[in-house]
Amino acid sequence: MRIAVIVFPGSNCDRDVHHVLTNVLGVEADLVWHADGSLKGYDGVILPGGFSYGDYLRAGVIAAFSPIMREVRKMAEEGKPVLGICNGFQVLVESGLLPGALMRNVGLKFVCKWVNLRVENNETLFTRRYVKGQVLRMPIAHNEGRYYIDPEGLKELKEHNQIVFRYTEPDGTLSERSNPNGSLEAIAGVCNRRGNVLGLMPHPERASEAILSPYETIDGLEIFKSMLDLGG
Amino acid sequence: MERVKQLKLNLTEEEVEHLRLELGREPNDLELAMVDAEWSEHCSYKSSKPLLKLLPTQGRYVILGPGYDAGVVDVGDGYILTAHIESHNHPSAIDPYGGAATGVGGILRDILCVGTRPIALLDVLRFGSILTSSHSRWLFKHVVRGISDYGNCVGVPTVGGEVEFDESFERNCLVDVVCFGVGKRSDLVLAEARYPGDSIILVGGLTGRDGLHGSSFASAVLTEESEQERSAVQIPDPFAEKMIIEATLEAIATGRVRGLKDLGGGGLSCGLSEIAAKGGTGVEVDLTKVPLREEDMHPIEIMISESQERMLFVVESGYEEEVTKIFRKYGVRYSIIGKVTDDKYVTIKKGETVLTRIRADLLANAPIIYRNAKKPAYIEELKKVPKPDEPRDLAKTLIQLISLPNIASKQWVYEQYDHEVGINTVFKPGQTGAAVLRLPNGRFIAIRADGNSKHCYLDPYNGAAGVFAEACRNVLAVGTEPIAMLDHLQFGDPSNPEVFWTFSESVKGIADYAKNLNIPCIGGKVSFYNEDKVSGKAIKPTPVIAVIGLAESFDVLTKCYFDAGTRILIVGETRPELGGSEYYEGIHGLVGGVVPQVDFDYEKRLHKCMLKIINLRLAKAIEDISKGGLAAALAEACIKSSVGMVIDLKKVPNTCERVDEILFAETHGRFIIGADRYNEERIKEICASFNIACETIGEVRGDELAFEIGAKKVEVRVEELENAWGSTIPKLMGDEI
Numbered sequence: 001m002r003i004a005v006i007v008f009p010g011s012n013c014d015r016d017v018h019h020v021l022t023n024v025l026g027v028e029a030d031l032v033w034h035a036d037g038s039l040k041g042y043d044g045v046i047l048p049g050g051f052s053y054g055d056y057l058r059a060g061v062i063a064a065f066s067p068i069m070r071e072v073r074k075m076a077e078e079g080k081p082v083l084g085i086c087n088g089f090q091v092l093v094e095s096g097l098l099p100g101a102l103m104r105n106v107g108l109k110f111v112c113k114w115v116n117l118r119v120e121n122n123e124t125l126f127t128r129r130y131v132k133g134q135v136l137r138m139p140i141a142h143n144e145g146r147y148y149i150d151p152e153g154l155k156e157l158k159e160h161n162q163i164v165f166r167y168t169e170p171d172g173t174l175s176e177r178s179n180p181n182g183s184l185e186a187i188a189g190v191c192n193r194r195g196n197v198l199g200l201m202p203h204p205e206r207a208s209e210a211i212l213s214p215y216e217t218i219d220g221l222e223i224f225k226s227m228l229d230l231g232g
Numbered sequence: 233m234e235r236v237k238q239l240k241l242n243l244t245e246e247e248v249e250h251l252r253l254e255l256g257r258e259p260n261d262l263e264l265a266m267v268d269a270e271w272s273e274h275c276s277y278k279s280s281k282p283l284l285k286l287l288p289t290q291g292r293y294v295i296l297g298p299g300y301d302a303g304v305v306d307v308g309d310g311y312i313l314t315a316h317i318e319s320h321n322h323p324s325a326i327d328p329y330g331g332a333a334t335g336v337g338g339i340l341r342d343i344l345c346v347g348t349r350p351i352a353l354l355d356v357l358r359f360g361s362i363l364t365s366s367h368s369r370w371l372f373k374h375v376v377r378g379i380s381d382y383g384n385c386v387g388v389p390t391v392g393g394e395v396e397f398d399e400s401f402e403r404n405c406l407v408d409v410v411c412f413g414v415g416k417r418s419d420l421v422l423a424e425a426r427y428p429g430d431s432i433i434l435v436g437g438l439t440g441r442d443g444l445h446g447s448s449f450a451s452a453v454l455t456e457e458s459e460q461e462r463s464a465v466q467i468p469d470p471f472a473e474k475m476i477i478e479a480t481l482e483a484i485a486t487g488r489v490r491g492l493k494d495l496g497g498g499g500l501s502c503g504l505s506e507i508a509a510k511g512g513t514g515v516e517v518d519l520t521k522v523p524l525r526e527e528d529m530h531p532i533e534i535m536i537s538e539s540q541e542r543m544l545f546v547v548e549s550g551y552e553e554e555v556t557k558i559f560r561k562y563g564v565r566y567s568i569i570g571k572v573t574d575d576k577y578v579t580i581k582k583g584e585t586v587l588t589r590i591r592a593d594l595l596a597n598a599p600i601i602y603r604n605a606k607k608p609a610y611i612e613e614l615k616k617v618p619k620p621d622e623p624r625d626l627a628k629t630l631i632q633l634i635s636l637p638n639i640a641s642k643q644w645v646y647e648q649y650d651h652e653v654g655i656n657t658v659f660k661p662g663q664t665g666a667a668v669l670r671l672p673n674g675r676f677i678a679i680r681a682d683g684n685s686k687h688c689y690l691d692p693y694n695g696a697a698g699v700f701a702e703a704c705r706n707v708l709a710v711g712t713e714p715i716a717m718l719d720h721l722q723f724g725d726p727s728n729p730e731v732f733w734t735f736s737e738s739v740k741g742i743a744d745y746a747k748n749l750n751i752p753c754i755g756g757k758v759s760f761y762n763e764d765k766v767s768g769k770a771i772k773p774t775p776v777i778a779v780i781g782l783a784e785s786f787d788v789l790t791k792c793y794f795d796a797g798t799r800i801l802i803v804g805e806t807r808p809e810l811g812g813s814e815y816y817e818g819i820h821g822l823v824g825g826v827v828p829q830v831d832f833d834y835e836k837r838l839h840k841c842m843l844k845i846i847n848l849r850l851a852k853a854i855e856d857i858s859k860g861g862l863a864a865a866l867a868e869a870c871i872k873s874s875v876g877m878v879i880d881l882k883k884v885p886n887t888c889e890r891v892d893e894i895l896f897a898e899t900h901g902r903f904i905i906g907a908d909r910y911n912e913e914r915i916k917e918i919c920a921s922f923n924i925a926c927e928t929i930g931e932v933r934g935d936e937l938a939f940e941i942g943a944k945k946v947e948v949r950v951e952e953l954e955n956a957w958g959s960t961i962p963k964l965m966g967d968e969i
Contacts, residue, residue, distance in 0.1 A: 009471075009474075009475060009562065009563065010385070010471055010474055010475075012385075012386070012387025012474065012653055013387070013653060015654075016653070016654065016655045019655065020655075033561075035561075049653075050387060051384070051385040051387075051470070051471065051474070053471065054385060054469075054470065054471025054472075054474075055385070055471075056471070107967065109377075109380075109647075109648050110380045110381070110384055110647075110648045110649075110650070111647055111648070112384075112646075112647055112648070112649060112650045112651055112652065113647055139652050141384070141650040141652060141653065143384075203652065205655065206652045206655055209655070211658055211670065211786065212652075212655055212657065212658060214660065214663060
């Protein structure tokens with residue numbers, strides 16, 4: 001298993017994701033500069049968080065036109081795992097690999113805090129190790145994370161079980177207070193119909209080592225393990 | 233002098249005369265402008281240098297002390313930690329968003345300049361009262377947003393800081409930022425041009441008219457016209473900065489970068505003269521090679537422009553291509569503007585025409601100004617103010633106290649900062665007083681910055697030493713040993729003897745603490761002229777101290793988390809020292825009294841004692857006692873841990889006459905410790921062996937914070953405390969809770 005972590009100009013969680021893959025999980029992973037073209041030989045790809053191209057125009061919109069995205073699209077079509085975290089989610093949405101849009105947070109401010117996420121779909125390549133309804137703890141850090149999709153699109157998302165994570169209270173119930181950015185139906189992550197492309201606003205790489213978690217949890221690590229199809 | 237005025241420079245007659253003598257001729261306009269930038273207080277420390285010599289700068293961990301872009305300490309295994317402190321006060325007072333953002337940008341490049349990757353920021357902010365002033369709320373809101381937008385985008389976590397509100401900052405807000413970096417000792421680069429023949433490469437943004445006279449602007453008091461000086465505030469571009477950070481680190485890895493200098497205050501003029509003076513060489517530069525934002529810029533404007541996101545690289549001759557191809561990869565603009573010479577002169581040319589040839593050391597060393605100091609009359613008068621009446625309902629007072637903006641939760645601030653990026657933040661804002669980060673070698677650092685303008689106003693010596701003591705307590709409380717400090721000294725106009733006296737006393741207080749506790753200063757900054765002509769008032773003296781703590785392993789790190797059944801101990805004696813306290817000023821509106829005194833001998837014993845308790849892992853939780861006193865510390869401990877406590881105030885070792893004094897005095901040298909019952913006696917024995925008072929004062933129980941005072945009881949539900957503490961700032965800033 002070999003994973004490519006794409007580095008766009010302005011990515012800033014690339015090294016964090018790479019650290020988790022190589023140092024925590026011991027798998028092969030490379031930082032791939034967006035202009036260096038090919039993703040040949042990789043079994044999966046991660047678009048990390050950050051501010052690609054400074055979030056100029058709109059978060060993720062310029063990176064979506066980077067030539068490397070043709071390669072990412074190809075991998076998605078081949079059924080390989082494609083994971084977009086935070087800005088990576090924004091890039092996947094802007095490039096049409098995932099449905100919906102990410103808008104300014106409802107409070108019009110950047111929000112960095114630990115939130116609770118309920119697993120809505122445990123049948124994707126990334127969530128196989130979770131139980132449906134399980135509540136995870138992960139941090140968010142974004143300015144433009146308010147998920148939106150039109151009513152028709154929302155209907156389709158639900159029909160195809162594409163809502164993967166929702167923001168909830170610690171006990172898994174929905175509330176206005178627990179929705180940190182005003183996302184439609186508290187949606188925190190969605191996948192494509194096939195379940196091999198996932199985008200989420202929270203940062204699983206920041207929740208993969210107990211030492212970094214206020215709760216001493218490692219809920220984020222399971223996403224990478226699942227993606228890598230690691231046993232145990 | 234007429235030319236000095238025409239050019240809008242701040243040089244004094246004596247300085248022009250000194251320059252004339254040294255040159256042996258009349259300086260031309262370009263030289264006057266370059267010298268003006270370089271000899272500004274901001275760049276030259278001409279008023280503060282003699283006093284700053286009091287600070288100890290050597291120590292076991294120190295590799296590089298003050299005088300460079302960043303201080304450097306050895307954290308073991310070939311790794312270094314770098315640190316620097318800066319402010320962007322004047323720019324932020326005029327353009328809070330841009331001023332604060334560019335302040336972050338500037339300090340990141342200082343850390344980068346020594347060859348290390350920035351890993352953390354602390355932001356230390358001071359504004360007027362947000363209870364009464366909409367102007368201060370406006371400044372506060374946009375300063376935080378500026379830091380947030382910049383720091384978050386470049387991917388350097390803002391892991392902590394401090395916010396203080398005081399009316400003296402109404403027109404002069406203080407926006408201080410501390411930055412830390414980590415790297416390998418073998419990659420350390422200095423701001424020096426040592427080798428004649430090396431190429432000088434200007435890297436980064438275009439040179440424009442923004443930031444013109446920024447250093448001189450920072451070295452003058454604010455006037456009403458300052459509002460029109462927005463061109464002296466630079467324009468922030470965090471994305472460009474991020475590209476510069478990555479390109480610079482990749483360039484350093486080639487081993488061909490032999491000198492690096494961030495262009496901040498004083499622009500090219502300061503940067504060039506400093507690398508030459510420090511390297512004992514000269515430089516020759518052609519201004520036609522400098523990429524400009526506007527075509528018709530005058531050489532003076534080019535030389536002193538403080539346009540952001542620019543760095544000077546000194547690259548080994550013959551390896552320019554190896555380095556510049558990295559700049560091309562990141563789309564970072566660069567231009568080879570000149571070379572290092574062996575003549576010790578700064579030579580500025582426009583094509584073949586020489587515009588100036590001036591000795592580098594003359595530019596880099598401003599003549600020292602010896603200022604007069606006079607103790608202000610208010611100092612003794614305010615000591616004698618009568619004590620206020622004791623409130624009848626102490627429970628109500630406690631709620632009022634923790635609702636004061638200076639004590640209330642700063643979640644509204646730190647939630648806007650990405651404090652996790654880089655995945656090194658082990659203890660995060662809101663959890664503990666100091667932030668804790670892991671290092672690549674498995675060790676941990678704690679970082680914390682503190683200030684207390686109210687104490688320093690009434691007693692600058694004890695106030696400043698006390699700020700230092702408080703920052704140390706914060707890093708001790710998380711289980712680390714203080715190993716180095718940085719100071720940022722912020723005062724009014726130094727030509728006012730009363731202002732200069734407060735400066736002098738503050739430096740002495742800091743120096744005495746540093747010497748006694750053996751904690752060297754590795755860097756610092758002085759910011760004068762923090763006053764405005766409209767009110768004619770200077771800010772309260774505000775030294776800010778940042779302390780670095782080091783821990784060998786994760787096991788010794790201690791959180792501020794008290795769980796049920798935990799016994800509560802207090803370390804240190806409580807004395808009736810309430811001058812400058814939040815209780816006096818915030819509750820009673822009283823300015824005066826005796827501020828907490830610092831006993832150096834006691835502090836030495838205290839540090840040793842706490843480190844012993846920590847290393848024996850006897851404490852489950854530690855919290856330092858500072859603003860708001862014992863009552864505020866216990867309230868915060870209850871809120872953070874979602875538990876209640878029952879406290880017997882009679883057990884608190886004290887020399888007070890009144891209950892409110894025990895609750896709210898801000899006496900230094902005190903901690904609250906949470907421990908298991910079987911460790912209580914051991915902790916007390918250790919304290920006794922260092923001759924330090926320590927008593928069990930209660931335990932974690934119920935859902936109220938309850939103080940027993942003989943037969944009387946003061947009780948507040950923790951939920952009520954939490955609502956009061958948590959809602960103050962969001963409410964004032966117009967947010968829903």
